[in-house]
Amino acid sequence: MAGAAALALKDAGREEVDAIYIGVMNVEEFVGDSNFATLLADTLGLTGIPSTRVETASSTGAGVFEAAFYAVASGHLKNVLVLAGEKMTHLPTAKTTRILSEVIDRSERRYGATMPALAALVAQRYRREYGLSLQKLGEILAQVAVKNHYNGSLNPYAQFRKEITLEDYFKSQMVSYPLRLYDCAPITDGASAVVLTSEPTRIRVSGIGHATDTSAVRHRASLTSFNSTKEAALKAYTMAQLNPPDIHFAEVHDAFTLFEVIGTEDLGFFTPGEGWKALEKGTTLLKGPLPINPSGGLKSRGHPVGASGLAQMVEIVWQLRGEAGQGRQLEKAEVGLAQSIGGLGNNNIVTILERSDRKRTLTEGWKPDYHPEIKALKKEIVPPPTDGKGSLETFTVLYATPEGFRSPLTLGLIRAPGGELVMACNPDYRNPMELRMGQKVSLNMREGLYVFEKRSAWERLKSWWKKKK
Amino acid sequence: MAGAAALALKDAGREEVDAIYIGVMNVEEFVGDSNFATLLADTLGLTGIPSTRVETASSTGAGVFEAAFYAVASGHLKNVLVLAGEKMTHLPTAKTTRILSEVIDRSERRYGATMPALAALVAQRYRREYGLSLQKLGEILAQVAVKNHYNGSLNPYAQFRKEITLEDYFKSQMVSYPLRLYDCAPITDGASAVVLTSEPTRIRVSGIGHATDTSAVRHRASLTSFNSTKEAALKAYTMAQLNPPDIHFAEVHDAFTLFEVIGTEDLGFFTPGEGWKALEKGTTLLKGPLPINPSGGLKSRGHPVGASGLAQMVEIVWQLRGEAGQGRQLEKAEVGLAQSIGGLGNNNIVTILERSDRKRTLTEGWKPDYHPEIKALKKEIVPPPTDGKGSLETFTVLYATPEGFRSPLTLGLIRAPGGELVMACNPDYRNPMELRMGQKVSLNMREGLYVFEKRSAWERLKSWWKKKK
Numbered sequence: 031m032a033g034a035a036a037l038a039l040k041d042a043g044r045e046e047v048d049a050i051y052i053g054v055m056n057v058e059e060f061v062g063d064s065n066f067a068t069l070l071a072d073t074l075g076l077t078g079i080p081s082t083r084v085e086t087a088s089s090t091g092a093g094v095f096e097a098a099f100y101a102v103a104s105g106h107l108k109n110v111l112v113l114a115g116e117k118m119t120h121l122p123t124a125k126t127t128r129i130l131s132e133v134i135d136r137s138e139r140r141y142g143a144t145m146p147a148l149a150a151l152v153a154q155r156y157r158r159e160y161g162l163s164l165q166k167l168g169e170i171l172a173q174v175a176v177k178n179h180y181n182g183s184l185n186p187y188a189q190f191r192k193e194i195t196l197e198d199y200f201k202s203q204m205v206s207y208p209l210r211l212y213d214c215a216p217i218t219d220g221a222s223a224v225v226l227t228s229e230p231t232r233i234r235v236s237g238i239g240h241a242t243d244t245s246a247v248r249h250r251a252s253l254t255s256f257n258s259t260k261e262a263a264l265k266a267y268t269m270a271q272l273n274p275p276d277i278h279f280a281e282v283h284d285a286f287t288l289f290e291v292i293g294t295e296d297l298g299f300f301t302p303g304e305g306w307k308a309l310e311k312g313t314t315l316l317k318g319p320l321p322i323n324p325s326g327g328l329k330s331r332g333h334p335v336g337a338s339g340l341a342q343m344v345e346i347v348w349q350l351r352g353e354a355g356q357g358r359q360l361e362k363a364e365v366g367l368a369q370s371i372g373g374l375g376n377n378n379i380v381t382i383l384e385r386s387d388r389k390r391t392l393t394e395g396w397k398p399d400y401h402p403e404i405k406a407l408k409k410e411i412v413p414p415p416t417d418g419k420g421s422l423e424t425f426t427v428l429y430a431t432p433e434g435f436r437s438p439l440t441l442g443l444i445r446a447p448g449g450e451l452v453m454a455c456n457p458d459y460r461n462p463m464e465l466r467m468g469q470k471v472s473l474n475m476r477e478g479l480y481v482f483e484k485r486s487a488w489e490r491l492k493s494w495w496k497k498k499k
Numbered sequence: 500m501a502g503a504a505a506l507a508l509k510d511a512g513r514e515e516v517d518a519i520y521i522g523v524m525n526v527e528e529f530v531g532d533s534n535f536a537t538l539l540a541d542t543l544g545l546t547g548i549p550s551t552r553v554e555t556a557s558s559t560g561a562g563v564f565e566a567a568f569y570a571v572a573s574g575h576l577k578n579v580l581v582l583a584g585e586k587m588t589h590l591p592t593a594k595t596t597r598i599l600s601e602v603i604d605r606s607e608r609r610y611g612a613t614m615p616a617l618a619a620l621v622a623q624r625y626r627r628e629y630g631l632s633l634q635k636l637g638e639i640l641a642q643v644a645v646k647n648h649y650n651g652s653l654n655p656y657a658q659f660r661k662e663i664t665l666e667d668y669f670k671s672q673m674v675s676y677p678l679r680l681y682d683c684a685p686i687t688d689g690a691s692a693v694v695l696t697s698e699p700t701r702i703r704v705s706g707i708g709h710a711t712d713t714s715a716v717r718h719r720a721s722l723t724s725f726n727s728t729k730e731a732a733l734k735a736y737t738m739a740q741l742n743p744p745d746i747h748f749a750e751v752h753d754a755f756t757l758f759e760v761i762g763t764e765d766l767g768f769f770t771p772g773e774g775w776k777a778l779e780k781g782t783t784l785l786k787g788p789l790p791i792n793p794s795g796g797l798k799s800r801g802h803p804v805g806a807s808g809l810a811q812m813v814e815i816v817w818q819l820r821g822e823a824g825q826g827r828q829l830e831k832a833e834v835g836l837a838q839s840i841g842g843l844g845n846n847n848i849v850t851i852l853e854r855s856d857r858k859r860t861l862t863e864g865w866k867p868d869y870h871p872e873i874k875a876l877k878k879e880i881v882p883p884p885t886d887g888k889g890s891l892e893t894f895t896v897l898y899a900t901p902e903g904f905r906s907p908l909t910l911g912l913i914r915a916p917g918g919e920l921v922m923a924c925n926p927d928y929r930n931p932m933e934l935r936m937g938q939k940v941s942l943n944m945r946e947g948l949y950v951f952e953k954r955s956a957w958e959r960l961k962s963w964w965k966k967k968k
Contacts, residue, residue: 240549
């Protein structure tokens with residue numbers, strides 16, 4: 031973090047700033063330090079300067095940028111150092127997974143749900159809603175991984191500077207069915223920094239939007255898009271007076287490959303369910319008309335959770351200035367957008383940066399052409415019955431379980447007869463091929479957790495007979 | 500926290516806000532949740548609203564207020580809910596102490612130093628520098644405790660609503676010599692909330708100042724005042740165009756009784772070393788000319804670490820509005836000041852609130868009459884020798900040790916011949932009467948920690964003889 035700060039201060043030609051804003055997601059548990067904003071100010075040789083830590087889960091890098099932006103925009107501070115980072119690689123993976131899982135609502139985390147497990151539940155639903163075969167979904171996701179690894183191979187700051195092939199993707203191990211290792215952003219140590227100033231510079235902040243969603247994934251009306259991205263995007267476009275077609279390139283939070291596809295849909299770049307078609311057409315390649323993740327994204331640049339949101343902005347600044355370097359520099363780069371996801375899509379931030387020399391005027395009462403469908407939440411969340419039945423809305427088999435959970439672990443969301451979703455596990459199923467979405471299941475409470483089981487034709491006949499009598 | 504938020508929203512007559520700013524110091528370790536800003540937005544029924552967590556150690560409540568203030572002052576947000584809290588009482592005290600100790604620089608924490616231990620090192624120095632006997636120091640500190648418990652007895656939101664006597668104080672157990680249980684703010688669950696708005700209201704934010712200091716206590720030029728308070732105060736007075744005599748009352752961060760005395764000196768209310776005289780004269784009583792901690796302070800209102808800074812503002816608002824209630828309501832309350840300490844005095848924030856109907860004008864180029872002496876840091880911190888000698892600058896015997904440390908634990912700061920301070924422990928001394936400040940000690944490295952020992956007259960003679968030869 032000190033290294034990133036030094037580079038940013040040098041780039042800005044400053045030795046002093048009015049304040050420091052620190053973005054770090056969970057330094058308390060990853061490193062065991064608290065009062066971290068003070069420690070960093072002192073470490074940077076900026077003892078005395080006010081220092082504040084800001085956190086919004088895995089969108090922290092964008093959250094700290096937003097807070098610092100308001101501080102400068104208020105006129106009370108002129109020059110602010112924004113510094114974000116995370117140290118993650120020194121712990122055993124199961125412990126890191128456990129710490130990362132604490133962003134998940136307690137009611138779902140206690141089943142052993144991890145971020146990849148919840149992303150897998152989303153992936154299964156995406157596959158079902160848009161009629162994609164398992165093979166087809168794999169091919170789509172593989173293309174995201176191959177593209178972002180290629181972009182990252184050109185980025186000297188990327189964690190993985192190697193290209194991968196479709197074959198590598200399909201050979202990589204299953205983390206949480208149907209998501210493989212190459213679908214998941216890695217565990218990373220890293221930092222990013224920018225200096226925000228009220229003085230004129232080459233880049234200006236055009237738009238910032240920020241929105242939350244339900245803490246629990248099962249309380250959402252849709253699993254295949256994120257309300258929080260859509261609401262944040264609407265605010266950012268409105269503030270910037272821009273529409274999706276005005277954006278030249280974007281950094282999209284690809285913590286999981288599918289999230290890049292969903293992100294490009296939620297941001298209004300592509301029709302819902304068709305983001306993968308644009309991917310297949312090459313639209314989002316470095317040389318395509320709308321490059322996505324020229325930096326290599328979280329997938330290849332790495333995902334130090336607190337830093338990623340700010341690292342996106344750093345890439346955008348380099349691209350806007352024409353400093354991204356041979357191979358990675360985009361031809362048309364005057365307006366860039368960053369989308370950052372906090373938690374499982376429930377604290378999302380969209381930021382638009384623009385070249386200051388780009389001539390355009392702002393209009394009073396401007397309205398965006400982008401009208402996302404924000405799916406309403408259920409107003410009342412009915413507590414589900416302790417025993418009952420339902421249908422299997424989505425499921426995954428999790429192989430990389432957190433500390434304290436046996437692997438593999440089958441998790442599902444069950445649609446109860448009242449319409450609400452219930453998280454449930456099953457310790458017996460180990461083969462995802464034994465389950466299919468939409469099938470009828472029974473739901474029982476065992477030791478405080480819901481357990482689901484397939485209902486055989488015979489059981490369903492018995493139940494029908496009983497009801498008939 | 501939901502309860503405090505509901506009361507603040509009701510008081511403001513609002514059901515919706517543009518954003519939520521959450522202050523919580525270490526929810527990760529106290530409660531085991533991350534992504535807490537999202538969880539709270541959802542819990543409050545404000546799902547969708549942007550929610551950001553801000554943290555500055557134990558001044559978090561003031562830090563989150565500052566960040567939210569800038570957001571509103573920027574013009575980008577109109578109404579913001581600021582909500583701060585901490586849940587602490589459910590863990591064993593040794594574990595809570597260990598978590599709280601993580602705000603201390605790692606180089607000092609590894610000796611077993613806790614917040615009360617470091618505060619005791621400060622208290623010993625204060626006693627030495629201003630020539631106060633142990634008995635006299637106790638009498639001063641007892642008066643802070645008695646005053647704040649009396650004020651708290653009138654506050655329906657205080658954790659302890661009981662008065663205490665000087666006798667109770669002297670009977671209370673020693674936590675870290677010379678500080679007793681009644682010198683230390685308690686472990687508390689609590690929350691506070693305010694709504695900030697760009698619309699005209701009865702109260703306005705006149706001044707905010709924020710400053711840091713060295714992470715390690717031993718790197719400071721002075722132990723008996725806090726540069727961070729003085730710098731923060733100077734900024735707040737300058738922004739507000741006010742001077743210390745203009746303040747009608749203040750909430751001062753009395754995490755330890757002595758910190759109230761030091762705080763009133765650092766804020767420019769009293770001459771350094773004479774804060775206790777004002778206390779003895781009754782100046783800081785509810786009926787005195789400059790009431791300090793009318794709420795009961797951290798000592799009696801309680802110290803839920805993330806919430807305290809904001810709870811101070813809530814008290815100030817009630818006092819300014821004349822709503823503090825029978826007994827506690829101050830007669831003259833048009834300008835109030837809150838001072839909040841992060842860590843051991845290294846992330847401090849001063850906030851000044853004022854009645855909006857108070858008539859005064861702001862002047863271009865206004866300069867404060869308050870000119871605090873900011874003690875310079877040593878520019879170069881010389882690593883101390885592994886063996887050597889020095890003099891005992893200050894010491895304490897810590898009885899309430901953190902998880903993993905034997906009680907009692909003797910800790911000292913040793914002034915090495917090069918002038919730098921070295922933290923050292925001694926497992927053999929258990930009686931503070933065996934040590935005195937200023938005495939010569941030897942310093943040895945054992946198992947990676949400095950251990951100090953008294954040098955006897957005979958040892959000093961030997962050393963002198965050796966040097967002479």
